[in-house]
Amino acid sequence: MASDAARSEPVRLSAGDPAQGALSTGRVTLVLGGEAVDFELTVPAGPASIEDLLPIFHGLSDLMGDRAIARATASGETLSCKAGCGACCRQLVPVSASEALALAHLVAAMPQPRQAQVRARFDAVLGALAEAGLLDRLSDEGDLRGLGMDYFWLGLACPFLEDESCSIHPDRPTSCREYLVTSPAAACAAPTPTTIDLLPLDGDPSRALLKAEAVIGWSPLVLALTLEDRAGPSARELPGPELLGELLRGL
Numbered sequence: 001m002a003s004d005a006a007r008s009e010p011v012r013l014s015a016g017d018p019a020q021g022a023l024s025t026g027r028v029t030l031v032l033g034g035e036a037v038d039f040e041l042t043v044p045a046g047p048a049s050i051e052d053l054l055p056i057f058h059g060l061s062d063l064m065g066d067r068a069i070a071r072a073t074a075s076g077e078t079l080s081c082k083a084g085c086g087a088c089c090r091q092l093v094p095v096s097a098s099e100a101l102a103l104a105h106l107v108a109a110m111p112q113p114r115q116a117q118v119r120a121r122f123d124a125v126l127g128a129l130a131e132a133g134l135l136d137r138l139s140d141e142g143d144l145r146g147l148g149m150d151y152f153w154l155g156l157a158c159p160f161l162e163d164e165s166c167s168i169h170p171d172r173p174t175s176c177r178e179y180l181v182t183s184p185a186a187a188c189a190a191p192t193p194t195t196i197d198l199l200p201l202d203g204d205p206s207r208a209l210l211k212a213e214a215v216i217g218w219s220p221l222v223l224a225l226t227l228e229d230r231a232g233p234s235a236r237e238l239p240g241p242e243l244l245g246e247l248l249r250g251l
């Protein structure tokens, strides 16, 4: 995947491996924050799943984040997020089913002993959640805010957090990419809707993925490894350009 935000050139994003089959490239204009932005998007020409197209959505999240940071900087604000600050990585992180699968596949492809270490961290988090009585509530969408706060106060680091930095930074989910704050970093240690200033983005790639998988809905990141065999809309395959068009309409 590559992105290019130059004004005269389209933003180029790609998903798919030419060694796995033919790719198809097309142009599309998206209106972001009232501005028409041209894109050149490359996806598998043949059947593709949402998981196959995730690099496009990672690129869109990154682009929207960059644009939001530029706007904030121009108006005198400063982004508080930086490497080594992992306070937000103790929150309940929602991911779409396809993103959960992608994380499961990422872990399955890790060499040993790293894979075993990461799996052990997932097991430890799930054990702590069970002990605190929160594990069953993770699939209950009734009181998300209460669940989110109860989860946060347990102080459980994401299994991918190492030395307070994301160890899977290039592959992190869209919701992690879209969480950018200008409020003081200290506020993230006790987040509330009134103390956290989130940067507004020009679109919502993470929500577009969730909408496309509405039958399953969201999953907490910490359950990703338990969803590996789950069948559903994320496993649905359409020709890449058709599936991409459907997903982009949800932005």
Ligand code: SF4
Pocket: 088, 089, 090, 093, 158, 159, 160, 161, 162, 165, 166, 167, 168, 169, 172, 173, 176
């Ligand atoms: S995936 Fe990375 S950025 Fe997201 S919560 Fe985990 S450590 Fe933090």
